[in-house]
Ligand SMILES: NC(=O)C1=CN([C@@H]2O[C@H](COP(=O)(O)OP(=O)(O)OC[C@H]3O[C@@H](n4cnc5c(N)ncnc54)[C@H](OP(=O)(O)O)[C@@H]3O)[C@@H](O)[C@H]2O)C=CC1
C-alpha cells in the first residue's frame with residue numbers, strides 16, 4: 096500500500112490526529128516529543144524535560160511514517176545526554192514502531208522496526224536509522240522484547256559474557272543490577288553456559304525473581320549487614336567472573352574477592368551516573384597485580400555487525416523457555432520522564448519499557 100491510501104492509519108493505536116477526506120488521504124500527523132529542556136544536574140527532575148508537538152510534513156519518496164508502540168528508557172541516556180546532546184534536543188532513545196504509511200518498499204505498511212527515533216510518538220524516516228525486527232517474530236512473544244531480552248540489553252549480556260568474559264562451564268560469576276534488563280539476561284545466559292551464578296539486587300522482590308530465574312544465589316545488597324560478608328557467604332572461594340553494571344564502592348569491595356586470573360567486564364557504572372562530583376575510590380592496582388586480573392570495558396555497539404546472530408540466539412533461548420523475561424511497563428507517552436527517573440531510582444523489576 097502507498098502512503099495516503101484508505102485504511103493505512105485506520106488501526107492507529109495512538110489515535111493519531113489525521114485530518115482527511117473520505118478516502119483518509121494523509122493530511123497532517125502531529126507527533127508528540129520530549130526534549131531535554133535543561134541539562135541534568137544531579138538526579139534528573141521533571142522540569143528538565145519538555146513535552147512538545149510537531150506537525151509532520153507529507154512523505155517523500157523513500158520515506159516511511161513510524162508510529163511508536165513501545166519506547167525504551169535506559170541508563171545510558173543519563174551519561175550520554177551530557178556527552179552528545181544539547182539543550183532543546185529530542186531525548187535520545189530506541190523504540191519499536193509500526194510502519195503506518197510507506198513510500199519505501201523495504202518497509203511496507205504494517206511491518207515493525209527498531210528505530211533510534213528518540214522520545215517521540217511519530218517519526219518520518221528515510222529508512223536509514225531503522226532496522227526490521229527479526230523475521231518470523233512469534234505471535235505469543237511481545238515485540239517489546241526487542242528493546243530488552245532480544246534487543247540491545249540482551250545483546251549486551253551476550254557479548255559481555257561470550258566475548259569479554261569468555262565464560263566457561265564451572266566459572267563462578269557475579270552480576271549486579273541483576274534484576275534489570277542486562278543483569279537478568281547475564282545470569283540466565285551464564286547458567287545456560289554452565290556457570291554458577293550469584294546476583295545482587297536492591298529489593299527482596301527482585302531477589303525472589305532472581306531465584307525463580309535459576310540464579311544459584313541472590314541477595315539484597317541494600318539490606319545485608321556487610322557486602323563483603325554476603326559475597327563471601329555466597330561463594331567462599333571467590334569469583335572467576337564479575338559482570339559489573341554498577342561500579343563505585345560496590346566494585347571496590349568485589350575486586351578483593353576475585354580469584355587468581357579473574358575476569359571483570361565493565362559494562363556500566365550506574366552508581367555514579369547522577370553524581371555531580373566524580374566518585375573517589377580505592378586504588379585497584381594491588382588486587383589487579385597480585386591476583387593477575389583482567390578488566391575490560393565495552394560498549395555493545397562494537398558488535399553491531401553481529402546483531403542478527405545474537406538476536407537469533409537470544410530468541411532461540413526465549414522460545415525454548417531457557418531465557419525468561421520480566422518487564423516493567425509504564426503506560427502512556429506522557430509518562431516517559433517518570434519511567435526514566437523511576438528506572439534510575441531502581442523502581443523497575445526487569446526491563447523498563449513505556450507502552451503507548
Ligand atoms: N556497555 C554497554 O554497552 C551497556 C551498558 N549498560 C549498562 O548496564 C547497566 C544496567 O543497565 P540496564 O539493565 O539497562 O538497567 P536496569 O534495568 O538494570 O535498571 C537500572 C538498575 O540499576 C540499579 N541501580 C540504580 N542506581 C543504583 C546504584 N546507585 N547502585 C547500584 N545499583 C543501582 C537499580 O537496580 P537495584 O534495585 O538492583 O539497585 C536499577 O533498577 C547500566 O549501568 C547501563 O549503563 C547497558 C546497556 C549497554
Ligand SMILES: CCCCC/C=C\CC(=O)/C=C/C=C/C=C/[C@@H](O)CCCC(=O)O
Nearest residue numbers: 170171174189247362363364367394395396
Ligand atoms: C562513569 C561513566 C560511564 C558512562 C557509561 C555510559 C553508559 C554505558 C552504557 O549504558 C552504554 C550503552 C550503550 C548503548 C548503545 C546503544 C546503541 O547502540 C543504540 C541501541 C539501539 C538498540 O536499542 O538497538
